[in-house]
Amino acid sequence: MAPVHSKLTYYRFLVLFFNCLLTFGSYFCFDIPSVLQEQFQGNLTCPNGTHHNGTGHNGTLDCVEGLGMTPAEYNLLYAIYAWTNAVVVILAGFLIDKLGNRFGVFVFSFLTVLGSTIFALGSHFKGTPYLLPLMLTGRLLFGSGNGSLTIVQNRITAFWFKGKELALAFGITLSFSRLGSVLNFFFTQQFDTRFGIQWTLWGGTVLCVLGFVSAIVVSVLDKLGTKQLGLDGVIQEESKKVRIQDVQHLPLRYWLLVLTIMFFYNGVFPFVADASKFIQDKYSGYSKQAASYIAGAVYDSSLVLSAAVGILIDYIGLRGVFAVGCAVLTLPVFALLAFTFVPPLVSTIWLGITYSFAAASMWPSIPLVVPQATLGTAMGLATSVQMIGIGVSNLIVGHILGTKSSELKIPLWRWQQMMIFMLANTIACILTSVSLNIVDKKQGGTLNKMTKQSSVEERGRQPVDTAPLLDEVGEDGSIN
Template identity: 75%
Template sequence: MSLGFQNKPLDTCRAYYRFLVLFFNCMVSFGSYFCFDIPSVLQDQFQGNLTCHYRTFTNHSRACVEGLGMSPQEYNLLYAICAWTTAVVVIMAGFLIDKLGNGFGLFLFSFLTVLGSAIFALGSHFKGTPYLLPLMLTGRLLFGSGNGSLSILQNRVTAFWFKRKELALATSLTISFSRLGSVLNFFFTLQFNSHYGIQWTLWGGTILCVLSFLGAIVVSVLDIVGVKQLGLDEAINKESKNVRVQDVRHLSLQFWLLNLNIMFFYTAVYCFVADASKFIQDKYDGYDQRTAGYITGAVYDCALVLAAAVGLLIDYIGMRGVLIFLCSVLTLPVFALLAFTYVPPLVSTLWLGVTYSFAAASMWPSIPLLVPHATLGTAMGLTLSAQMIGVGLTNLIVGTILGTKSSEAKIPLWRWQQMIILILVITMACVATSIALNIVDKKQGGTLNRTHKRSREAEAELSPILKMDDNRHLN
């Protein structure tokens, strides 16, 4: 099979092919990341009144916000069920991807995000009925099944095609393009909702998931064709057949510590972003819903702007373990400022965006350094599972802290402070695991702090496939 003009096959040994794969790989989760945080932008609408026939009051105005009538606990359950579902599914998904290949996974899991987002949007048409919450939770359940698994696939495709050559750059670009979906969500969703309503807004997210589904099909074709032209398809199939569940026992202590570090860091970031818009409106004077959404989105704005530069820097200097530690430590002041001061919230969200950018570019590219390529999907699945267990559990705790009543008025500030202190404690745990990770890594030869050249050599030792391809390394 060949692709290209005039029936000339694409030269998979050229850089342009790798970056063509990367371009479509970046599209795979764009739509799902847009959909994931729609509830965060429209929190007032999700928790608003079913009707506005009676005089009610919102945070900073005397106008009624018509919405779906959810309580804060029910709202946080939308995030919790997505996280818990991802936590369960990605373990099995990672193993299946290792056994059956990227093409199978890309089709199945991108389709699940489309189906889940469609059911979620459909549920919004049943407001005021007993069917609303079950339908929306079912949609988030299916959506979570696909969304987390797509992250595994993106990282697996990136790890193969970039093999320590611009790996941090490629990973950062993949994450940042996914986060572009989140950024556009924070910028445009509220405005779209004001013109067309919450139902059409949710269906718009579904349409974006369909576009990502098409991108996933293209990546699948490019990946299959490229592997065949490199002559590695038989070796990959053979290696995949040898993958066993028992291989988990051979994962290193470094991997498990990195796993915990990712769990704590992302739990803190995701759980803050989920409620940040309403938190800003309730605590700080003069911020309406739109402004609060923009400020919350600054976390992902930074990741979008800094991604390429941060990725290139880490590819050049290595020092992933050290950067993971620094990101953990430097995130502590963010939540301390939010919990105990009235420093403008934009300072905290921009600060968090910078540490998030460096953390994402340091943590995820470290996983292929610590595990063989054949079990990379399983390792990614375990990592995402731990991450989502942390997020899901914390979302449930946050929902309990903030209360079970509909939040038409302000949630008391002491409740918000308790929530931020909880996230601060989680970040402290992240610091502790990052210290342990660096200590163990140093004893094991400093794998995480190597430069990209030495990392490539180390990865080739882990994977027979990469060793076979060493002489035809992608330009």
């Protein structure tokens, strides 16, 4: 018999594939500064015989030639990305709800291309007053696009997979994004050694162009798919009803979930941004390339585990429980880094595992506690709060690590203070995640049920939610 449902499944995963490619290149670009931190903070010129710029070491190792940024300026590259996201994604989420996914993927993927282009262009102005303003402008535009692009990516995933392997779909999306990050940590240092920092940044821009092409493809697939299912008009009608005032009706569970996400990510992203240099400063015997590999193990673990973790969470539920567990199990990571000399690879792999479970349990929980019609707005607010936290954390880390000069080696006590700050964020994450579980239990325990079970209950409570219309397809092709 004609497997109409099978055709829908095939189509959903085709949409998912191109949806995943949206952020592959931008995630590669995001952490290029982390891999090349010494080059960003390096001296503008080096005396003869003291220069080293790759994995090998020669001469006296006194000088690294680079762009001449201070630690504060370097961390500002991450802070401005986060602050831009915090402002832009609120409006972006609302516009996506009002104007649709196709509008979002086109505009925001274009902004990532424009931002990465200006960022790469800025590197050609080292030693001039134009370097920092150009690179900050590039990160600002890049952040405006990438954070907002993640919202529309999540909205598309939630629409096509709500009630159908939702955590798996989010896990696969995260794996593709993390693949970009992993490849960055594996190849960027080698590329820089061979071609220099300018061409390395331009290579990242090319990968962002790949995301723009994918945006065009996923727009076409989304339009054809919703039209084939007869849902295009329904979605447009629901979008017209979305108002900015709807924000005040978002439930307490949602806000506790948002704070849990923010505090957890406050420990992950600022750490990864400085991890490569931290490893070289604290532990002996690590080259820049080896340090970048170890720092990238956070993303390696996530790449390998995300899809499998998604399947597990779809099967057993317990999203709220996993949120608490991830926070608790992250505490030893920063304790080991702060107070011991246990090989750093242990901590980065460990953090990657807890990060995988956190991402697969926290973000897919948002569609379960808010209506589909306001999902873009909810995702935008969640991303905004997350980025506010990360932006503040990056500024604090920059202050902790020093602001006066691009010292070749940052004192160990400063790194220890940074790790204690990471621990404080993790403790706050434990408190908010426990509160989330308490409130969720009082309101039916949706987060700790399987996706399909909670989806059925949500369908009964939210008659205007359009995504469950995809859950069942009759043999004649009609939507039940």
